[in-house]
Amino acid sequence: MKWNGWGYSDSRFLFNKKGQAEFTGKRYRLSGMIIPGLKDWMEGTFGASLQHKAPATPILNSTAVQPATINEAFVEEVKATTIPFSVEAEDRVFRAHGHCLHEIFALREGKIGRVPDMVVWPSCHSDVVKIVELASKHNVCLIPYGGGTSVSSALECPPEETRSIVSLDTSQMNRILWIDEKNLTAHVEAGIVGQDLERLLNESGYCTGHEPDSMEFSSLGGWVATRASGMKKNIYGNIEDLVVHVKMVTPRGVIEKSCQGPRMSTGPDVHHFIMGSEGTLGVVTEVTLKIRPMPEYQKYGSVVFPNFEQGVACLREVAKQVCAKSLSCFFWHALKPQVSSIFTSFLDGLKKFYITKFKGFDPNRLCVATLLFEGDREKVLQHEKQVYDIAAKFGGLAAGEDNGQRGYMLTFVIAYLRDLGMEYYVIGESFETSVPWDRVLDICRNVKARIIRECKDKGVQFPPLSTCRVTQTYDAGACVYFYFAFNYRGLSDPIHMFEQVEHAAREEILANGGSLSHHHGVGKLRKEWMRETVSDVGLGMLKSVKDYVDPNNIFGNRNLL
C-alpha cells in the first residue's frame, strides 16, 4: 500500500519515457495498458504539461513526525495483555489520515501534523474490550481505524488533543465466524476488508452484494460506522438494510441486541446510534449480515443519451418500475467525450457509435449510463428489455455490454487518477449528496456553476473540471456525485483555496435541497453543518447519547458533533 496516495504500491498511472500514459501493475483489467488519450486530456482539460511536475516526497522522513506522547501506565498494562502494538513513526503516520485531498497533499509535501502516538492491533472482540477498559482507566484517547479510506477528515487527530492518542486498528479482526445457511446470515468480525469478505463468502457460494467503490480497502466496521452505501444497493440494499445484529464496545460496556429477529418494535432502533456514529461512541467488533446465494446470471449494459436532462428523466422513470428494484443497478456518467477518452477503448467504441448511428447527438452534451443486471437469468433478460424500452422513450440508445463493463472498471481506477494529477499540479476531489428527484437537474447545474464561479473569483487560471453523475436511484430521489479538479500552478495556497471552493460547493448543495452527505459521512470536514442538518434538538439528542456512553470522551476523534 502507498503511504501517500491511493491503493496498492504497484498500481499507478504514470507517463513512460515515450510520454505515453500507462497504468502499472497486474491487478486491474487496465493494468499494463497504454492509455494514449490521457495525456491530451490532461493537457486539454487542465492546461497541465508534462514539463511541469510537482513530485511528492518519496519516503517518509520520520524526524518530521512529532515524538509520541506515551501514557506509560497504559502501555505497561497493554503489554501485559500481549495485544500487539507499535510506536513506530511509519505505523503512526499511516493511520493518521484518510483520503481527503488536503490529507494526501500534505503527505506528498512531507508535512505531518498530529498523529496517533501508538497503534494497537486487537485480534478479537475481547481484546477490544480490554483495550477500551484500559483506555478508560488511564484516560487515553482511542481512534478506531479500519481501512483508512475516509474522505471526511474523520481519521485526523484533533490537534488540540493533549492526551495520548491510540489508533485502534481492527485489521486483525478479519474472520467470518459463522455462516447460517438456514437464515442466510453471516457473523463476521468488523475488521474484515470488503473484497476479502466477498471472496470468502463466494467460496461458500454466497455474497453480501455490498460493493462500495472503496471495497478493496474499506472494512465492515467502517461501513457500519459511516452508514456506507454500495453500488448494487438497488439489489441488496445499503448497509443499514444488510445489518441484522451489531456488537460495539463502548466505555460504558458492550451494546448489542438480545436476538436476531429480522425486525423489532422495541423503541428507537439502537442500531441507529451505532450506524453513522463515526467512531465517537465505540468500536464495532462483530456484525451479523444478511447474505444471498451468488447470482446465477450477471449482465452488463450501457445506454447513451443525447443529454443529461433526458438521461435523468429516464433514470427517474426506471426507478419507479419494478425492474430497478429487483435487480438492475444503475450507473450514470455525465462525462464529456474527452473524459471518457481517457480510456481509448471506451472512446473508440463510443466514437464509432455516435458517428455512425447517432449523428443527431451533440458529442459535447452526450451522456452514458452503465448498467449491471444480476439475478436469475430469465428475470435479468426480462428486466433488461424493460430498461432498454424505457431508455428508448427518453431518446437513449443501447451502447453495448462492453461499455458497461468498462464503466465499472473505471470506478476502481479513478481514485488512482488523482495521484497522477497531483504529479502535474492538478488537484481534485469528488463529493456526494442525495437529493429529491425534482431537484436533481437544478442541483447539478447550480453546483457545477458555483464551482466554476468560485474558481474564477479566486484567480484560478484554467477553467476547472466541474462535472457530476447520478450514482444511485431511490424511490424518492437520487445520489449525485460531483467531481471538481483544477490546475493550481501559480496559486500560493492551493489547498486553502480548494477548501474554500469545496465549502462553497457544499453550501450550494444544501441551499438546493441536497443532503450534507449520502454515504461519505460527516467527520470533521462537514460537521459545521450538522446543527442545521438535524436541528438543535436533533443535535442535542446525539450529544446526550455521547455524554452518556462516553462521558470522558475516550473516543475522542471529535467527528460529527
Next chain:
Amino acid sequence: MCTSKYTSNLVFVANHISAVSSFLQHTDPMLKKRDEFEDMLEERRNSSDFRYALKCYTPVVYKNLTPCDANSLKSMVLQSDQLHYVISQVSKETGRTREDLQEEASGIIEEMAHRLQLSTVRFFAFALCKVFKTLFKSICVNEDGIQRLQQAIHEHPVVLLPSHRSYMDFLLMSYILYTYDIALPVIAAGMDFMGMKVVGEMLRMSGAFFIRRSFGGDKLYWAVFSEYVKTILKNGLAPVEFFLEGTRSRTSKSLTPKLGLLNIAIDPFLKGEVFDISLVPVSISYERILEESLYAREMLGVPKPKESTSGLFKARKVLSEDYGSIHVYFGQPVSVRQLAEGRVNRCQFSLTPRYIPMRPNEDVQTFVNDTAYRLVRAQEENMVLKPWVLLATILLQAEDLERGIPLEELTEQALWLRDLCRQYGGFLHWPGMCSKVISSSLSLHHGLVRLSEGNVYLALSGGPVSPEEQVLSRAVPVLSCVSYRNQALHVFVRPALLATAVHTSASNNKQDIFNTFSFLRNMFCNEFILCPNATVQDFEEACFLLVKTGVLQVSQQEMVVTPRGHRTMSFLSRLLLPFVQGYQVVCAFLCEKASDTLTEKEFVQAIRKFVIKQLLSGTLRYPEVLSSDLQKNAFAALLRLGAVHKVKSVDQTGLKINKVTVNSLEDTLGKNPSLMSDSNSLFQKIISNVFLGGKLPTPKASVARL
C-alpha cells in the same frame, strides 16, 4: 422600556458616527464612476430609416436557451405543476370542475400572453425613428451599459427595471434594444393599454404582455401570471421588463417600489431553478416630459384620461414641440445571488414541493423589499439631471413666485447649486457655458417660465374666474416646475432631512438631532425613497456630506453649523419646507375640519378645499401642497403611524382620527420646536416612539400618563 431602547440607540449612533468618515471614504458620491453617453439618433439622422428597420437583427441570447415560440410557452404554462396544483385547490374550494378551471386558465393566458413578432418591432422601429427625430434633439445611451447588458443576457436570465415617467418608456426601451441588437424584452403592461384596440395588439406583438391591475384574491389568475413570468425567466427565453414603481410617477419622484413582480422574478433563484438572475436598473431621464401639464392637472384633480387610441392621436399636437434630449442609463447588472448571500437561507424551500405557492416568510419579504429599494435608488442615482432641474429648484424657492428672480442672481445661484449638486453625487448634465446653458433651458421650457426685464419668473396665468379656480390654474405651472425640481430631490433628501433636523432640534446635541432626523425620516417615508431599517445609514450619509462640504462641524457630543454653512443649510431646509408645511396642513385639516363621518373617498376633495382656503388666506405659501400626491402620501404616513385608522363598513371606508396624536405630529413637524426638549411631555414620548419604529401609544394610555 423606551428609555433603554433610547440609550442603546445613542451608543449605537455614537459608535457609528465616529466610524463614518473612514467608512464612507469609499462611497464618496463625488467619486462615483459613470459611463459616457452616445447619441443614438445621430446615426438615424444620417442614414436610411427604412434600411435601419430592416437591418439584420441577431441578438446574443441566454447560453442555456432552448428556443421556444409563443405558443409552446403558453402550453408550458398551462401544463406546469404549479397550475395543476392551483387548479385542483381552487376546484376543491369552489366546487368548479377542473376542466372548467383549465378552460379559464387558457382564457387568462390568451388575454395575457405576448406575441412578439420581429416584423412589428421593425414597424415600430421605423415609426419611432420618425417620431423621435421630430420630438427630441438626441437620445443618449451609455453604450458600456449596453455591453454589460449583453453580457448579462448571455450569462443569466435578466430582468430589466426601467424608471417610469412617461408612456414612452417601454417603447423607447425596446427601440434602443433593437437598435443595439440586444434581445428584445417581454414587458409587463397594465391591462388599460389593451383598451386601445389596434395599438394594444401592436404592443402585444412588440413584446408586451398584459396584466390586470388588481386580482388580489384570484388564485388562478395569480398562478397563471406568476408561472408565465417564471417560465420566461427560468428558460431565459427573453429578458423580462417591468416597472418597479408599478405606475408612471406623475411627480418625477421615484415611487415606493411594488414588490409583486419582483417577488415572482426572484423566486426561481431562491428555489434553485436558475443559478442566478441579473437585475438591471435603467434610468430614463427626459429633459422635458411629454405629459408635463397633464400630470400637473391630474395632481390637481382633473382625472387621468382613459387610454384610448383616439386619445393617442389627439396627442399628436405634442409632435410639433421640442422636447430636448433623453438620457438612458443602463445600470450595473445586480446579481440576485450576490444580494441574497448570507441574507436568505434557501434551505427553507427544501421541505415543500416547489410548485406549491407559498407566502414568502419574513426574511424573504425583507430581502425583496430591500432589494427593491436598492434598485430604485440605483435608478435614481443614474438619472441624468438637466440644468433646468436646478433652475426650477431655485425658482420655486424665490421669495415671490410672481416676481421671480433677476437673471443674474439666477445664474449665480445656479452655478452654486450646480457645484453643490455635484458634491452630493448628482449626475448632472451641464453642457458648456453657464449663460448659454441657462438661456437654452429657459427657452426649452418656455411654457413654464418667462424672462422679461431681466427677471425670470414662472408663467402663472390668471383668468377672470373665481379665486378658487385661479388658485388651481396658477398651480398648474408650479406643479410642473415642482416635478422638475423633484428630479433632484434624491440627491438632497438626506442632507435636507438633517438640515431640517438641525434647525428644529432644541439643542445641538447629536442625539437630539438624530432623534429629530429619525422622526422626520419616518414621517416622510412615503414621500421619498428611504429604505426601511436604514435610518442610521441615512443619517451617516447625511452627516458625511454636510461635514465634507464644510457645512457642519461634528464633535463628540454636538453638531454645529459653520459660518459658511448657512447658505447650504437654508437651501436644504427650504427644499423640504413645502413638504413639512404640506404635512402640517393635512394634520391641521384632520384635527380642525374633519368631521366624524369623513370617509376615505371624501378626503381628497375636502382637503383640496381646505388647502385652497389656506392659500387664499395667505397662511400657506406653497401652491404645491395642492398636489394630491403629497396629500395622499401624508395621509398614508398618518395611517402608518396609527394617527388615523380606517373603519370599514358595508359600502364605504370611514376614518377614525386620533386627534391627540395628529396634533402632536403636526407640532413636532416644526411649529414649536421647544416641545422637543420637554422630556416630560407626552409629545416626547410619542416622538420617541415614532422614530424608534414603535407604535404610537393608544389615546387611553396617553391620557392616563398625562
